[in-house]
Amino acid sequence: MSTSSDVDHPQEGPGKLVLKLRGISKNFGAVSALADVDLDVHAGEVVALVGDNGAGKSTLVKILAGVHQPTSGTIDFDGEHVVLSDPATALGLGIATVFQDLALCENLDVVANIFLGRELNPVRLDEVSMEIRAWTLLNELSARIPSVREPVASLSGGQRQTVAIARSLLTEPKLILLDEPTAALGVAQTAEVLDLIERVRARGLGVIVISHNMEDVRAVADRIVVLRLGRNNGEFGPDVSNQDLVTAITGADENSVSRRASRRGMQQSREALI
Numbered sequence: 001m002s003t004s005s006d007v008d009h010p011q012e013g014p015g016k017l018v019l020k021l022r023g024i025s026k027n028f029g030a031v032s033a034l035a036d037v038d039l040d041v042h043a044g045e046v047v048a049l050v051g052d053n054g055a056g057k058s059t060l061v062k063i064l065a066g067v068h069q070p071t072s073g074t075i076d077f078d079g080e081h082v083v084l085s086d087p088a089t090a091l092g093l094g095i096a097t098v099f100q101d102l103a104l105c106e107n108l109d110v111v112a113n114i115f116l117g118r119e120l121n122p123v124r125l126d127e128v129s130m131e132i133r134a135w136t137l138l139n140e141l142s143a144r145i146p147s148v149r150e151p152v153a154s155l156s157g158g159q160r161q162t163v164a165i166a167r168s169l170l171t172e173p174k175l176i177l178l179d180e181p182t183a184a185l186g187v188a189q190t191a192e193v194l195d196l197i198e199r200v201r202a203r204g205l206g207v208i209v210i211s212h213n214m215e216d217v218r219a220v221a222d223r224i225v226v227l228r229l230g231r232n233n234g235e236f237g238p239d240v241s242n243q244d245l246v247t248a249i250t251g252a253d254e255n256s257v258s259r260r261a262s263r264r265g266m267q268q269s270r271e272a273l274i
């Protein structure tokens with residue numbers, strides 16, 4: 001399938017600030033899930049949010065999706081102070097979230113899944129217009145979907161992720177949150193989804209990607225933001241070393257990645273001496 005997205009939506013580098021979080025904290029009773037977190041995302045920028053289990057990534061995404069309310073802190077979206085009181089408000093403002101479970105209906109086809117709950121004419125379904133719109137959207141994303149009349153049950157993991165992302169684009173959001181979009185995908189499917197993220201960025205959207213896979217993060221992110229124990233713990237470019245990233249995520253500079261790097265360094269100096 002050929003693409004026209006780069007032509008239709010030219011975007012060179014990050015644009016204006018679309019999301020600005022300042023001092024976001026979230027307590028669940030006595031548990032502090034987030035403490036004083038700052039985060040900026042620009043239009044046309046992919047920001048990877050990384051951190052160990054329990055670092056607070058999901059809590060932050062749920063705050064942006066309007067599922068949780070922050071205990072304190074401010075959210076500016078598209079230059080305005082906002083309160084994301086519920087998921088409909090977040091979506092209405094232009095923040096779309098693709099959760100890890102994708103929430104697709106297995107027995108329905110691609111068109112029905114993309115338009116689920118947003119049918120063009122819910123009284124008398126306008127199947128033709130919906131099919132054309134679905135094809136156009138998938139075409140713009142260079143998606144490899146064999147047929148939009150295929151039930152989702154017969155699609156691969158990467159294709160399902162594509163359908164879920166296409167569905168989230170239907171409301172024309174300014175920011176899209178992707179929770180572990182490549183988890184449990186094979187090599188080729190992962191590459192497909194990373195390509196898709198690049199196309200979403202090329203449309204000028206701000207993208208937040210949560211991922212545990214550092215290779216994927218480095219491949220697609222413009223900026224990598226580390227959370228540790230609910231706090232900001234460093235911000236890096238995609239060329240950051242594995243060692244620095246692991247140190248920021250775990251808080252320990254003595255780990256297997258650093259030990260291997262130092263062994264490699266010692267071996268190289270030994271070879272230089274011979």
Ligand SMILES: Nc1ncnc2c1ncn2[C@@H]1O[C@H](COP(=O)(O)OP(=O)(O)OP(=O)(O)O)[C@@H](O)[C@H]1O
Nearest residue numbers: 028031032033051052053054055056057058059060
């Ligand atoms: N609804 C809740 N009630 C009580 N504590 C919670 C709730 N949600 C999250 N927490 C706690 O907040 C902290 C951050 O959890 P969160 O799920 O945001 O981390 P995470 O970085 O997404 O981890 P993972 O990678 O394992 O999904 C953890 O200590 C967790 O136990």
